[in-house]
Amino acid sequence: MASFPLLVKIPLLFGAALANHVTFTPPNPPPDPKEKERFGVTGKVLSTIRPPWVRRIHRDLTWGIILCEILVILATSYPSAASKQMLSFFSPGRSVPDVQVHITSTFIVGWLLLVTGGYIRYACYRTLGRHFTFELALRDSHCLITCGPYSVVRHPSYTASMMAGVGLLLCVSGHGSWLAESGMMNSFAGRLCVLIWAAEKIFVPIVMLLRVEKEDGALRKEFGDQWVEWAKKTPYKLVPAVF
Known part of the structure; x- marks a missing residue:
C-alpha cells in the first residue's frame, strides 16, 4: 500500500x-x-457509565491525533528546514528519516469500518429522529421504529458504534500511523495513554451488550405485541x- 501518494x-x-x-x-x-x-436503576448506571465529558475528551483527542498526523504528512511531503523541525517536534522518539507515515492495509480496513459505522450511525439518527438519545430513555409519545436500519437488526446504532471504535483504533494506532511511526508509544507514558484509550474503546461494546438486553426488555414491556412482531x-x- 506504500505506493499510494502520501497526500491521499x-x-x-x-x-x-x-x-x-x-x-x-x-x-x-x-x-x-x-x-x-x-x-430503572440499572438503566441509569448503563446510561452514565460513559458520561458526556468522556465522549467530548475522546472526540477532541481524536481530532488532535489526526491533525498531528496530517501535519506530519505535510512536513514529509514538502521538505524544508521548518518541516524538519516540525517532524522532530512531532516525532520525539525517532530520527527524522525514520518517520515513515504511510497508507497500509490496516489503515484501509480501519477506515472502511469507521466510515461505514459513522454512516450507519447517522442513518439511525435520521430514522429515529427525536427518539434517539445516548441515554437509555423512552421519550414522551415514543414510537417503535422498525424501518430503515432497524429493519435489518434491532440495535444497528450499537453495531455501528462498535464498528467505528475498532476502525478508529486501526486507523490511528496501526502500522503506518503517526502514533506507531513517531515513537510516541515507545515511552511508558505514551504506551499508558494509548492503553487507557484502547481499553476505553473496548469497554464501550461491553456496556452496549448489557444495554441491548435492558433496552429490548423495556421496549417489549412498552409496546407488547408490536415489539414481538x-x-x-x-x-x-x-x-x-x-x-
Whole structure:
C-alpha cells in the first residue's frame, strides 16, 4: 500500500475524524429524568457509565491525533528546514528519516469500518429522529421504529458504534500511523495513554451488550405485541444471521 501518494491520506484522515465525530456526538439533547425512569436503576448506571465529558475528551483527542498526523504528512511531503523541525517536534522518539507515515492495509480496513459505522450511525439518527438519545430513555409519545436500519437488526446504532471504535483504533494506532511511526508509544507514558484509550474503546461494546438486553426488555414491556412482531421479523440484535 506504500505506493499510494502520501497526500491521499489527508482527506482519508479527515473523513475518519468526521465519521468518529458523527458517531460519538449526540443528535438530540439529553432526555428528561422522567423519560429515563422506565429503565430503572440499572438503566441509569448503563446510561452514565460513559458520561458526556468522556465522549467530548475522546472526540477532541481524536481530532488532535489526526491533525498531528496530517501535519506530519505535510512536513514529509514538502521538505524544508521548518518541516524538519516540525517532524522532530512531532516525532520525539525517532530520527527524522525514520518517520515513515504511510497508507497500509490496516489503515484501509480501519477506515472502511469507521466510515461505514459513522454512516450507519447517522442513518439511525435520521430514522429515529427525536427518539434517539445516548441515554437509555423512552421519550414522551415514543414510537417503535422498525424501518430503515432497524429493519435489518434491532440495535444497528450499537453495531455501528462498535464498528467505528475498532476502525478508529486501526486507523490511528496501526502500522503506518503517526502514533506507531513517531515513537510516541515507545515511552511508558505514551504506551499508558494509548492503553487507557484502547481499553476505553473496548469497554464501550461491553456496556452496549448489557444495554441491548435492558433496552429490548423495556421496549417489549412498552409496546407488547408490536415489539414481538418486530422481533419475529427482525430476529437479530446486532449482526444479521449471527447475533
